[in-house]
Amino acid sequence: MKRQILGVLLFLGSLAAIHPLVITPYRLNVQKKFIQDRTLLAISSGEYQRPLIARQNITLLSRAAPSFSADSEVHVIRAANFRLLGRTEDAISEYRLALRLEKRPEIYYQLGRTYQDFGAHKEAEAAFRRAAAFSPLFPLETAN
Amino acid sequence: MAGPVIGEAGDEIGAGAHPGHRIPPLPLTGLLVIIGLFAVTTFISPSGQDTFRYPKLLLLRLDALLIVALAGFEYARGRCRERWFMPQLPSHQLVVAILIWTFLTTLFSTNLLVSAYSLFTVVCYSVFFFASFALARSVRKPALLYLPLLPAIVNAGLFLMQVKGIWNPFATADVNVTEEIRALLAKSALLGNTNDVGGFLVLPAMLALHAAITGGFLTRIFGGISLCVITAALVSSESNTAIIALCAATLAFILILRRRVGIALIAAVLVLAAALIFSGRADITTTLTAGVPATVRDIDTRLSGRLVAFLSAARMGLNNPLLGAGPGRFAGEYFDQQIEVQKGAREYLDELSLRSNYAETHNDFLQVFAETGLAGLLLMLAALRVLFIAGRSIPQQRPTSLRLRLAAVSTVTALAVLSMAHFPLQLAATMITYVYVAGIILGDESLLAEDKS
Numbered sequence: 368m369k370r371q372i373l374g375v376l377l378f379l380g381s382l383a384a385i386h387p388l389v390i391t392p393y394r395l396n397v398q399k400k401f402i403q404d405r406t407l408l409a410i411s412s413g414e415y416q417r418p419l420i421a422r423q424n425i426t427l428l429s430r431a432a433p434s435f436s437a438d439s440e441v442h443v444i445r446a447a448n449f450r451l452l453g454r455t456e457d458a459i460s461e462y463r464l465a466l467r468l469e470k471r472p473e474i475y476y477q478l479g480r481t482y483q484d485f486g487a488h489k490e491a492e493a494a495f496r497r498a499a500a501f502s503p504l505f506p507l508e509t510a511n
Numbered sequence: 512m513a514g515p516v517i518g519e520a521g522d523e524i525g526a527g528a529h530p531g532h533r534i535p536p537l538p539l540t541g542l543l544v545i546i547g548l549f550a551v552t553t554f555i556s557p558s559g560q561d562t563f564r565y566p567k568l569l570l571l572r573l574d575a576l577l578i579v580a581l582a583g584f585e586y587a588r589g590r591c592r593e594r595w596f597m598p599q600l601p602s603h604q605l606v607v608a609i610l611i612w613t614f615l616t617t618l619f620s621t622n623l624l625v626s627a628y629s630l631f632t633v634v635c636y637s638v639f640f641f642a643s644f645a646l647a648r649s650v651r652k653p654a655l656l657y658l659p660l661l662p663a664i665v666n667a668g669l670f671l672m673q674v675k676g677i678w679n680p681f682a683t684a685d686v687n688v689t690e691e692i693r694a695l696l697a698k699s700a701l702l703g704n705t706n707d708v709g710g711f712l713v714l715p716a717m718l719a720l721h722a723a724i725t726g727g728f729l730t731r732i733f734g735g736i737s738l739c740v741i742t743a744a745l746v747s748s749e750s751n752t753a754i755i756a757l758c759a760a761t762l763a764f765i766l767i768l769r770r771r772v773g774i775a776l777i778a779a780v781l782v783l784a785a786a787l788i789f790s791g792r793a794d795i796t797t798t799l800t801a802g803v804p805a806t807v808r809d810i811d812t813r814l815s816g817r818l819v820a821f822l823s824a825a826r827m828g829l830n831n832p833l834l835g836a837g838p839g840r841f842a843g844e845y846f847d848q849q850i851e852v853q854k855g856a857r858e859y860l861d862e863l864s865l866r867s868n869y870a871e872t873h874n875d876f877l878q879v880f881a882e883t884g885l886a887g888l889l890l891m892l893a894a895l896r897v898l899f900i901a902g903r904s905i906p907q908q909r910p911t912s913l914r915l916r917l918a919a920v921s922t923v924t925a926l927a928v929l930s931m932a933h934f935p936l937q938l939a940a941t942m943i944t945y946v947y948v949a950g951i952i953l954g955d956e957s958l959l960a961e962d963k964s
Contacts, residue, residue, distance in 0.1 A: 370586065370587065370589065371587045373583070373586065373587070374583045374584060374585075374586035374587025374588070375583065375587050376583070377579055377580065377582065377583025377586065378580045378581075378583035378584045378587065380579075380583075381576045381577070381579040381580035381583065382576070382580050384576055385573060385576050385577075388572050388576070388631065389569050389572050389573045389576070392565075392569055393556070393559075393566070393569050396556065396559035396560055396561055396565055396566065396569075397556065397558050397559045397560075399559075399560040400558065400559060400560035403560065404687075435624070437622075437624040437625050437627075437628060440560075467622070468622060468624075468625060468843055469842055469843045469846075470843065470844075470845075470846030470847065471846065471868055472846070472868065500850050500853075501846055501849060501850055501853075501868075502865045502866060503865060
């Protein structure tokens with residue numbers, strides 16, 4: 368009897384794990400590319416189209432990935448769309464979440480620019496300095 | 512020197528104990544292993560943000576979960592024929608130790624969520640190893656060892672067609688695709704980039720050599736053809752690490768097959784290298800005679816700017832030598848370490864070092880040390896050793912024993928050399944092939960040991 372229970376548990380447990388560990392990440396991988404392309408589209412769009420596309424992007428991303436995603440790129444894309452909507456505080460917290468997962472100079476750079484938009488120049492300078500400390504070859508703009 | 516006769520009929524694994532036995536039916540989990548081996552090494556997701564590496568990892572997860580589900584089902588029905596886990600075997604003890612240690616380091620990781628995914632990947636590879644082991648024990652055919660040749664031929668063939676400009680399925684007219692991506696997709700096979708292709712093909716090339724030398728008539732022909740195609744693709748990849756790994760594994764292979772010839776070849780290579788250095792033809796002369804800073808910078812240039820990644824990984828490991836930063840945490844922790852390394856050794860680093868943001872160390876020994884501490888590194892070395900000595904306890908006169916030694920030694924040599932300047936452990940397509948081959952070799956070894964006793 369013990370054997371049957373263990374076997375059935377293994378069977379059901381493994382099948383149940385397929386959705387969160389395989390299907391959801393696969394969908395997210397596909398959606399990320401789609402949403403990233405749409406984010407670029409939003410950036411190049413006009414004043415009226417931009418917030419509309421950015422809002423849709425955030426909705427799409429929320430459906431594809433949980434808010435506590437272990438993928439730093441999800442937070443970066445979400446942050447970029449928040450910035451397009453003018454929600455700088457939300458963008459800052461998303462960039463910070465991304466940095467908790469993976470510190471990258473380009474994320475520090477974007478964080479610095481978002482702080483600039485927010486008027487927090489001291490924090491912006493600190494973020495730019497972090498980006499420049501990683502690579503002196505990083506765009507000079509970051510060091511200024 | 513006359514070596515033992517190999518490649519003759521009737522020297523199949525386990526044949527000695529089971530004269531004239533019928534091949535038992537392929538277990539369903541074994542079928543999933545074979546499907547997984549083919550699928551993971553060839554699967555791509557063109558619509559995904561990551562087309563090559565990540566989809567393969569996801570397919571590995573799917574395959575491992577299906578194997579566990581099926582094994583659970585068979586176990587519940589009392590139809591498990593083969594033993595998957597043999598606690599008396601050092602290789603199985605080691606896999607359990609690796610799982611326990613990865614779990615512990617995950618608990619103390621700098622980011623639990625990220626490390627949990629890496630832990631799950633290690634679990635998937637362990638499942639795949641045990642299933643391959645059981646497959647080798649139930650099917651008992653040497654041809655199992657050569658199955659990775661088929662997906663390798665597909666990849667090598669496609670890569671050669673891309674390199675020669677005959678056909679490239681990834682050619683795109685999309686104007687949004689950058690030149691960099693376009694160049695990457697021009698030489699990718701189904702794996703990702705030229706280094707991934709080269710690294711992946713090293714083990715199949717050795718298996719092809721193994722088939723060409725130790726197999727029966729048809730196997731030799733198949734091995735010979737495979738060897739030509741795979742080696743041509745590997746050399747075309749221009750991946751220095753892969754080419755060096757192939758040369759080292761071939762030397763190890765010859766050394767096992769004909770000791771004297773192997774020693775003579777190694778001596779010849781050393782003499783040739785010395786001659787090149789002293790004649791001033793090899794670039795290494797410049798490196799040796801230049802001042803220290805220039806030398807180190809030259810080394811970094813030669814390493815394609817990877818010295819900073821090596822030093823950062825070493826620093827990361829030394830910061831917490833007991834537990835490391837946590838599985839899968841190198842990329843996340845690299846930033847801070849790189850800044851510290853730069854402060855102390857800026858003048859020794861190539862400009863390329865400072866431009867690159869490494870997600871992998873490009874040296875798996877250092878990356879394992881950085882992520883799982885000294886114990887993790889020792890477990891990795893122990894795993895290499897267990898595979899390296901596979902077949903040693905079996906009397907050397909038996910052809911199957913020599914066949915096993917040849918496969919084991921060349922596999923370990925290829926993996927060890929590749930791990931020095933690449934990251935085979937982090938790539939699903941490459942790693943699944945090594946795990947599969949290790950499972951088959953150790954499964955065969957356990958059968959031979961039982962036959963002996």
